[in-house]
Each structure stands twice: as structure tokens, then as C-alpha cells.
Amino acid sequence: MAQKKEDNGEAIAKSMFEMAKLEVPIIAIVIGEGSSGGALALGVGNKVLMLENAIYSILSPEGYSSILWKDSSRYKEAAEKMKLTAKDLYDLKIIDKIIKEPTGDEGLKKIANNLKKEIKSSISEMNMKDKRQIVEERYNKFRNM
């Protein structure tokens, strides 16, 4: 996450604001390390998908332990506590779907196929809805968090 001299708080706020208003379906996918406002700035989706081994959190475990316990070396403990795995976030209803990440031969290809399948089915599901419904459903999703 690039931190510009001008500071990027307002940019994050404006990005979320515009996403919340869009009348087309938004699918946000967490594919690696998603953390803090930088991730959420692109995360206001009708559907939020996440790769099985990705993480999504309020802050990096280092930053979290530094703020909460004034000790960034306790990052392992922080990572355990933070509920940042796909499984945890699915249970907390923060994400809608976990995309499996098979390993071994052709692993990447299989992951890409899983993603493709999920994106396709999300789009066809949301294409049935009108603009108002799309905005309203996205609103209610975050309203209830």
C-alpha cells in the first residue's frame, strides 16, 4: 500500500463512497494480503470472495501488535487472535465465499478455474437484479456489519 505524502485517508473514503453508489454489481476478491483501508477501499462489493490462503484484516499483524501491545515482535500471537483467515472471515460473515486453492501439478490453473467459475456464477446471479436492488443489497450487506 503506497503511502503518499499527501496522505490517502480522503482517497479511501471517496473510493468507498463511489463504490457504494455504483449501479452495477461489484465483485471484490481478496487474493493475497488485504489489510486496512487500502484493501477496504476496493472491497465494498456485492460479493466478497477470498482465496483459501489469503488474509484480510484491519492491519498487518506487526502493526496490530505494535498498537495493541506496544510490541511488534508479538506478531505471531496477533495473527492467531485477529481472525484474518478465509475460514474465520466466512464464519464472521465478512466474506461470501472461499475459493479453494489446490496445490500440486496444475495448481495455479485449477485455482484460476475455480475463480472463473465463481465470478461467472456471481455475475449471472446478479444480472437478474435491477439497479436499485443491486445498490440496496450492497448497502444492506455492510449496514448489518
Next chain:
Amino acid sequence: MIVDKIKKRNLPEKNKKIKIDIPVGKWAKCEKCKEIIYKETLRENLSVCPNCGHYFRMHINKRLESIIDKDTYKKFNINIETNNPLELEDYPKKLKSLREKTGIEEAVSAGTGKINGEEVVICVMDSGFLMGSMGIVVGEKITYAVEQAIEKRLPLIIFSASGGARMQEGIISLMQMAKTTSALTKLDKAGLLYISVLTDPTYGGVTASFASLGDIVLAEPGAMIGFAGKRVIEQTIGEQLPEGFQTAEFLLEHGFIDKIVERKDLKNTLSKLISFHKGGEK
């Protein structure tokens, strides 16, 4: 000053660091000029140091008293409690002891009131409560306030003072940014006025959501406002930041805020802005 000397003599070495946020007894010390000030004088001066003009951080009740017409504030009746999503052992205990210490329920108070006769929905944050951080309770109260402004067709005023999203509630706190921001899109669509007032300190997820989204953004002089702290940015980009970075004055110069308003003028400025914007309403 003689009082200064007496105080110094009586204090054991380890107690020298006086907490200025919640002054104890009848005296408070200005963190900038170190002057010892009679608390009553400080209160009458809207928590501004009479010696050097330094702005003390304000308690919710004092802020409401200074902005809202007497006896017109009606707090929204929302009783929600965090469910401690990360199951941290000491978090509920911490909240309980903070409530006893500060006399406030959470880091924000939200309700309706009048400013020089103009009815508004108002939210006031308090950095004395877990650094004014936003967890589910703060997010819910702000969102509810936005919805009430829409329902009652009233202008919305939010006084921000916060370190950002509340770490103790993890990702749930982060999501409050999306929740409050989404609510503001509805206020915008309804054509209602939102004035955001930034006070010291406004940081993190609060800056990166509702605090930056006012139709008009005001700030108190000298308030520190940003997303990540200065030290963190310097370490990340490996560059020195310019003098005065993240002060209200710097942000005004760079177009992030519209006006810096002195504390004593805030009430009249707000009521004027509100009455200007009533003109177009049919």
C-alpha cells in the same frame, strides 16, 4: 508562577508526568506552555489555554455544552454492546473501567439538538475513550445518526476525534468504515447538508471514512489530522515529511479542508452555515 513551584516540590519524581486529558482536582497543566491553570477558568475558556491559546481535547459533555443550545440535546436511545468478536479477555473489562472513569458510554454520543435555534442531528466523539476509536458501537451510532438525519430531514454535524478503527474488534471495526460511508451516500442522495468538524486528533479509519466526506469540512486550529501517523509514513517511504505535515493549517493549504474555525466561533459558524443552506429547500 508560585503554584508551579509548590506543585513541583510536592510531587515525587515518578508522578511528574501529569496527564492533561482528564485533569485531576482543581488544576490542569497546559501541555504546550506548562502553565498551571485553574480548571474553572479553563472550562469558561472552552478548554483553551488562556496563557498560550493551546487547545485541550474536549470531553463529549463539554463539547455539547459549547455547541448545543441549553437543554435541547436529546441522545438517541440505542443500546448496543460489542460482542467482543476477537474474544479478547481484557477488552470488556477495559470498557467497563473506562465507562466508570470517563462517565461516558462509548467514544461517540449521537442525538438531536439545536444550534442557535437550528435543529440538527449531531455526533460528538471523545478521544478520552479508548482514543476515540471506532468499533461496532461507534459505527452503529454514526450510521443510525445519518439515517435519523435522512428520516427527520435535518442537517448532520459530526465532530471527529479519533485514533481510527478500534483494534480490539479487528475486521469488524474496519467494516464500520464501509458502513458509515455507505450511509452517507443516502444522505447525499437526499440532498441534506453534512458538516464534518475535525478536532485533534482525527486519524486512521475515521479520517478514511465519514470525517473526510462532509459537504463542508471544518477543523479546529492546530488539530492533527491524517490517515497513518507521521512516523509510520516516514519509515515506510524513507523520506522526511514537510514541516507542519498533518496539521489543520497544512491541510487547508492543500485543499483537504474548507475552513479553520476557532473554538469560540464554532457554534455561530455552524448555525450560519446551516441557515445559508436552508434557502434552497422547498
